[in-house]
Amino acid sequence: MSTRREAVRQALSGSSGFRSAQDLYADLRAEGSKIGLTTVYRALQALSDSGEVDVLRTDEGEAVYRACDTESHHHHIVCRVCATAVEIEGPTVEKWAAEMGAKHGFTGVTHTVEVFGTCASCS
Amino acid sequence: MSTRREAVRQALSGSSGFRSAQDLYADLRAEGSKIGLTTVYRALQALSDSGEVDVLRTDEGEAVYRACDTESHHHHIVCRVCATAVEIEGPTVEKWAAEMGAKHGFTGVTHTVEVFGTCASCS
DNA sequence: CATATTTTGACAACCGTTTTCGTTTTCGTG
DNA sequence: CACGAAAACGAAAACGGTTGTCAAAATATG
Ligand SMILES: [Zn+2]
Ligand SMILES: [Zn+2]
Ligand SMILES: [Zn+2]
Ligand SMILES: [Zn+2]
Numbered sequence A, B: 001m002s003t004r005r006e007a008v009r010q011a012l013s014g015s016s017g018f019r020s021a022q023d024l025y026a027d028l029r030a031e032g033s034k035i036g037l038t039t040v041y042r043a044l045q046a047l048s049d050s051g052e053v054d055v056l057r058t059d060e061g062e063a064v065y066r067a068c069d070t071e072s073h074h075h076h077i078v079c080r081v082c083a084t085a086v087e088i089e090g091p092t093v094e095k096w097a098a099e100m101g102a103k104h105g106f107t108g109v110t111h112t113v114e115v116f117g118t119c120a121s122c123s
Numbered sequence C: 001c002a003t004a005t006t007t008t009g010a011c012a013a014c015c016g017t018t019t020t021c022g023t024t025t026t027c028g029t030g
Numbered sequence D: 001c002a003c004g005a006a007a008a009c010g011a012a013a014a015c016g017g018t019t020g021t022c023a024a025a026a027t028a029t030g
Helices: A003-013 A021-030 A037-049 A091-103 B003-013 B021-030 B037-049 B091-103
Strands: A054-057 A063-066 A075-079 A085-088 A107-118 B054-057 B063-066 B075-079 B085-088 B107-118
Touching: A003 A021, A003 A037, A021 A037, A021 A063, A037 A054, A037 A063, A091 A107, A091 B091, A091 B107, A107 B091, B003 B021, B003 B037, B021 B037, B021 B063, B037 B054, B037 B063, B091 B107
Parallel strands: A075 A107, B075 B107
Antiparallel strands: A054 A063, A075 A085, A107 B107, B054 B063, B075 B085
16 A cells, blocks of 8 residues: 555545546645656556545546545535535435336446535525 | 437447447448448437436446336346346335435436346346 | 638647656565 | 565556547528
């Protein structure tokens, strides 16, 4: 677990929202770090591979990352303005997705569920 | 409504699954059409703007399109192998998403829900 | 038929991400 | 501490999907 990867993890933990690789790179450089963009991408890749951070794609196709409190399966409600996210759980949704899969003869069923809105302080 | 846009719409309707712009371009060229890739992108843009086709992003960030039977709000269960998709509705999920938004003080709440799996014929 | 408008497609530019590769840092061992 | 192997690093180039540019072609208008 290298120092650089730790720096990226911390930069990410410092925010409650989803951030892109370039956001984090800018943050770290602004703090005086000499980290390279490549390393930020590599760190994020490793962190998401190990399940330590969540990834999702914006409508524009950019990958954004978040250091969530729990590593167990969950979803998010994300502010469209400031990207702040709240972790949410949905037993209802979990069951529904599984049922839908079975009903249509699909196996190995997974799902992606994200909720978007404008948070209280951005309203 | 130009001829080319109509050609793209038809190429898309010919498939039951989600297809990328480049997929459709390849299909059309294979059929002998002299359409350009730029035009395919433009047609898909217009079709999705007008709500005639659904768009979603793959994990790799590629945009894929589908001509769905209904233009009203719905979700999909998508085969990870052949990209075939089935339209599904989830009143349960709709309600759940709205509740979650309200509970956390978010306004203008929307959601994305997609289910993935391996379809019967690909298993 | 002449002219204005729109559509088209080859090509270049763009942007986020990955690969490449030579250098630097870290780490295990004597 | 010294040394070499291995891992991490960063700059720059390559990549792949998408969008912008612009002149040519098609279509509409009078
Ligand atoms: Zn907000
Ligand atoms: Zn879930
Ligand atoms: Zn299938
Ligand atoms: Zn819905």
